[in-house]
Amino acid sequence: MPTITAIEKVKRKARFDVYLDGVLALDLRLDLTAIARLKVGLELSTERLRELQAEDQRLSAIEYALRLLAMGPRSEKDLRDRLKRRGLRRETRGGCDTGA
Numbered sequence: 175m176p177t178i179t180a181i182e183k184v185k186r187k188a189r190f191d192v193y194l195d196g197v198l199a200l201d202l203r204l205d206l207t208a209i210a211r212l213k214v215g216l217e218l219s220t221e222r223l224r225e226l227q228a229e230d231q232r233l234s235a236i237e238y239a240l241r242l243l244a245m246g247p248r249s250e251k252d253l254r255d256r257l258k259r260r261g262l263r264r265e266t267r268g269g270c271d272t273g274a
Contacts, residue, residue: 175217235262
């Protein structure tokens, strides 16, 4: 299993670069890195890596949607369209499928 060999703060962003076996593997939010209790020496399965990436995208989508809503009212369709344009996958964008 791949092992975390380094965790480095990304300059000017609230994110960390996570290196597995000496190679940059993940770029994760600061809060997710703390919640997941990532540390040097920890082994990560392929499944756990996918989970961390999916959770990072989900949290980013929520943060982006909240920023949009803070600017003013938005329809569900507008939010979905903007998240889609941002390249966020359907399973990240939300669990309710209204056919949009």
